[in-house]
Amino acid sequence: MRTSVLTLALCAASLVDAIPGVAQQVCLPMPRLLTVTPMGGRAGTIVEVAITHQHVDAAQELLFSTPTITAKPVLAADGKPVPDRFVVTIAPDAPLGVHDARILSRLGVSSPRAFAVGDLQEVVRTASNTSIAAALPLPLNSICNATTTDRAIDFYSFRAVKGGRVVVECNTLGIDSKLNAVVIVADAEGNDLLVSRNGGLLDFTPPRDGTYLVKVHGLAFQGGSEQIYRLSLREVPGTGPAARQDVTRRVSAFSWPPEGLSAQALTADTEPNDGPGPPQKISLPCDISGSFVPANDADVFEFPAKKGDVWWVEVASERLGMNTDPFVLVQRVTTTDGKETLTDVAELDDIAHPMKPGTFIPASTYTGPPYISGSPDVLGKITIPEDGIYRLRLHDLLGGPGTDAGSIYRLVIRQASPDFALVSWAAHLQMR
Template sequence: MRLKTLSTTSFMVLLCVAALASDAVAQSVCLPSPRLLTTMPMGGQAGTDVEITITCQNVDDPEELIFSHPSITATPKLNDKGLPVENQYIVKIGEDCPAGIHDVRIMSRLGISSARAFNVGTLPEVTRTKPNITLANAMALDLNSICNATMTNRQVDYFTFEAAKGQRIVVDCAAGGIDSKLTPVLIVADAAGNDLNVERRGGAIDFTAPEAGKYVVKVHDLTFNGGATYFYRLALQTAQPEQSVPRLPATSTVSSFSWPPANLSNDSIIAEAEPNKLSSNAMKVDLPCDISGSFFPAADVDVFEFTAKKGEVWWVEVASERLGRPTDANVIVQHVAGDSENETITDVAELTDITHPIKVSRNHYSYDGPPYHAGSPDVLGKVEIKQDSIHRLQVLDLFGGTRNDPSNIYRLIIRKAKPDFAVIAWALHMELRNGDRNALSKPLALRGGYTIPLEVAAIRRDGFNGDINLQLTNLPDGVTATGLKIPAGQTRGILLVTADESAPRGLSFAEFTASATIDGAEVTRHGHLAAHRWPVTNARSEIPAPRLMASFPVSVGGSEATPITIAAAEDKVWEVTAGEKLTIPLVQTRRCEFSGPKMKLKTYGHGFDAAAAFDVPLTADTSDAVLDTAALKTAPGEYTIAFYGSAVAKYAYNLPAVQAAEVAAEAAKQKAAEIKAETKAAADAVALLADAATQTEDEEAATARSAEVEAAKTHLTELEARQKAADKEVVATEARLKQAQSRSNPKDIVDIVVSKPVRIRVTPKTETAAK
C-alpha cells in the first residue's frame, strides 16, 4: 500500500540508561506517536455497515481507517453539507470477512497509529446509547445478540432478557481479550435483581432459566473502575443442552507465537479416551503420536502408555496456554518395570515451562528486562529413554484443581526431533525514567532519519542451535531494514528499521521472516510482531499488557525528521584486522537544540555488544567510535552493528500547524475587516436612503423609497450576520493559533537515539603480523 508523498515519522522505544534516569525525571519521555485509543462500537456483524466513533492521541490530519483484513473498509461519515464529521466513520464489513478479531489503525500526519482490536461476528449487534445503571432503566437485549458498551465508573450496568422455562443461555463478556482495561464481573439475576449466578474470574455464565420470564444481567468492573477505556462486548447466546458454545474471540498472547510447529498436520490426531487417570487404565499409544485432550473435570490427570527402546530420544510438546487457555501444563514420564502386580516405577523426566528466550522484567517497574513474556507455561522438552520396556506419560494442569472447564483443551505431541525455530519482534526500549513504559504501545511510524531497533526473540525447537538470520521486506519507499542475526546458541537478535531523511510519506504491510540452515537445507519462517495495548507511564499503577498484532505495518509520516541522526562518515564495509582497534568516524546530523553537551552510546550487535560505552558531543557534528577487537575477542567474520543511547531534545510539535494557523488567522482577520467595511458602507447607505425617503412628498416616489430602504436594511442585516460570523471566526482562528503555538513550544523530551547500521569485516591476523 502506498500513500501520497511528503517526508518522515518515527516510532520511539525505551531501554535502561541509569545515568540518565535521574536527570530525566523533569522531562517528558518519547516523541509523540499517533495512537488510536478507542472505537465505539468495537466491531460488527459480517455483511453489515457500522457507524463508529473513534478517539485518538497525537493524530493530526487523519486520512483513513485501515484494517488488517481487506474485507473491512471505512469511509468518513459526512454531514448534511457533505463534509466529513470529525472522528466518525462508516465501516463496511464484507460478508466474506472471517469472524474473529482484526486490527484497526488510523493513518495521520505522523504516520500509522497503534492498533485497536476490531471484532467481527455472526450475531446481530447493538450499541448502548443511554445510561442503564439502575434496574429501572435496564437495557433490554434480544437473545443471540451482542451489545457494545462502556463501563460506567463506580456503577453497575443493567441489562434484561426474556427466557423460556428450561432455556439454556450462555452469557459472555469480552473485555481484556479485545484490548479493554475492564476486568468484568458478570451476574445473572431474577427480575427483581436478586443474584442467581456470579462469575468473577473472566468466564462465561452458563444459565438455564428455571421459569419463563424476565432475567437481569449485571456487569461491573472487579474494582468498579470505568470510563472510555473500559469497554466491553456482552453476548447472550442460546444453546441446546449438550451443545458447546465457543467463547467470544480474544487477541493472541505473546507466548502463542511459538505455536504451531511448522507443517503441523491435523490428519493424525487421536482423541484422548477417558477414563485414563490411573496407571491401570492408561491410554495405550504408539510413538510418534499426536493427541487432543482436555484438563477436565477439575484435577484431571491423563495417563498415556507406550513402549520405547533404550537410546531413543523423543521430544514432547504440549500446547494449551498457547491455545488461549488459562492452564499450566506439566508432564512426567516414567519407566515401568515388572508385571502389573509388582510394578517398579522410575521417573525418567519431568517437563514444565517453555523458558522465556529473553530475561523478562520481574516487577514491571524497575527495568531489568522487557515486559514481554515470550515463553509459556506449556511444555517443550526432550525425553531420553534409558531402558527398554513400557513407559507412562502423565499430563496435568498444575493449577487445575479448581478449574472445571471442558474448554481447557490441550494438544500433546510426541515426536522424533524436528529441529526448528519461531521468532517474534517488538520495539526494543529503554527505561528513560524509572517505571515509565510510555513507548510500548507505539507503532512503527518513522520520522525522517530515524532508526528504530526491534528486539527479536527466538524459541528453538527440538535441539536446533544454529544461526538465525532476520529479514523485513515490503517496506515503504526510503525505508530499509537490517537484521543483526541471532547467533548460534542464542535466543536474542536485533532488527534495525531506518527511514532516509528524504523518505516520502508511505505505508506498507511488511513481511517479517527469519531463515536458518537446518540439516543442510535453507528454512524460512514467518515472524510475528508484538506490542502493548496501552502506554504505561508509571508501572506502579498499571502492569503492561502485550499481545500479538495481526499485521506488521511500517509507515513514514513525511511531516517531521528525527531530532538527531548518527551515521558512519561513509556507507561502506569497515575493515579491521583481528586483534587491532577500529576507529569509525561518526557524523551527527542535528535538527534541534539539546539539553546537555553530550550523550553516551553503547553498541548493539554480536561480536561488539560488550564494547565500552563512549561519549559523543551534542554540540558538534562529528565524533569517533573506537572498537578494540582484542579486548572484545572478536573472531574474523562479517558483522553488522549499531550504536545506541538517549538524549534530551528540545522538540517542537507540528510547526507546520502553527504556520497554517497563522495564515488562517490572518485570512479571518482580513475577511472580517472587509465585511466590516462593507457593513459600514451599507449602514451609511440605509441612513441616506431613509433620510431621502422622509423628504419625498410624492406618494408613489415615497413608496418606492420605502421599498429601497427595506431592501437596504435587509442587506444590512445580512451583512451584520456575516460580520458577526466573521468576528466569531477570528476568535476561533486566534484560539486555534494559540493552541498550536502552545503545543509547538519546544519542550524537553528524552528519547532514544540509534545510529544507522554499520557493517564491519574482521579479517584474520596474518602470520607476519602475528610475529
C-alpha cells in the first residue's frame, strides 16, 4: 500500500514539473481613462472635471502631457477626496491645442484621453435642452461642452446680425469621441437652413437680424457619456477659409511635412484665379496655401519653366485633416496668332502606398505598419518638355455643394533631390 501511494506521489510531481512556466503567468488589466468632462477649458482658467474609467480601483492623480496644466482632487466637507472629480488649473501660457490626460492608479498609468485648451469662452451644458423652448443660449465666440442625448436632439440658440459670418463647428472625432455628429443651423422656428452630416464646418451668413438655432444629434441618434462634443460658434471676418478647432491627428500617412518646410506657407492663393480670368502668376520653387472654397473651386497657377527641369509637386489637404481628394493637371501654354492653346503635360492624383500594410494573422507577428500609408493627396514629378509657360490647375475631386468651409490645402513645388522616409509603428495594438 505504501508503495502505491509513493508511486502516485512521484507521478504527480513529474506532471507538475512538465507544466510550462508560461501557464502560471497572470496578466493584469490595463487601466483605461474613458472620458474627461468637460473635454477642455480656456487658457488661464480653473475647471472642475469628472472622469470615468475602466480597470482602475481608485484614481490617485490626473496627469497631463504639459506642465502648464495641473490637477488636484476635489475635496468633500470632511476633507476627503471626492471620487473621480478633479480641479484642473490651466495656466495662461498653456499651449493652445489638444493635450493628453491620463490617470495614475495602483495598476499604473492609464491610456490617454484628449483635453483641449482654447482661447474662447467655455460653456458646459448642465440641463436638458431637447426642445426649441429649452434651447441653451450661447454667446458668439464660445465653445459648449456636452454629450448627445439618447434618441433626441440638442438645441442651442444664438443671436446674429444680417450679413455677418458665423462659423459653427462640432468637434468630435478629434477629441477621442465616439460620436458621428449631425449639425444643423435653423431659423427660430426650427426650419433647417444648413446641414452637415459629417461633423464639418457650417459657414453661415444670417439672412436677417435675429435668433437662430443649432441642432446637434448623433447620426443614429445615440447618446451617452462617450458621445461627447465641443460645439463652437465663432464670428469670422472676411471670406477666406475658416480656422478649425484643434484636434488629434490620426496616423494614416507619412511624408508630411517635408523636411525643411516652414510651419506656415510663404504665399497665399489670390482669388479669383479659377478661370476664365487670368491665373495667379508664380515662380518656382513655391509654397502656397489656399482653400477649395466655394464649392467646385479650382485654383490655376501660371509659371515659366525651362526644358529638362524636373519639379516635384506636392499637395497636402487630406493629411491636414480635410475630407478632400486633390487633383493636379499641368498644361503647357502656347500662343499662335493671339489664340491660346493648352497641351496636357501631366496629371497627378493619389499618393501610392509606399509600404504594404501589415498582416495580423497570427496576431503575434507584424509584417508592416498597421495602417494604409498612402493618401488621396498629391505627390509626383513633372519633367518640363520645352521652354515656355505652364499652368497648374488644382481642384478637389470631392468638391461640391457640401464643400466644407475649412477645406484648406498647401501646394509645394520644389526641385527633385534625393530623400528618404523613416517610418515606425507600435509592435502591439493599443486600445484608447
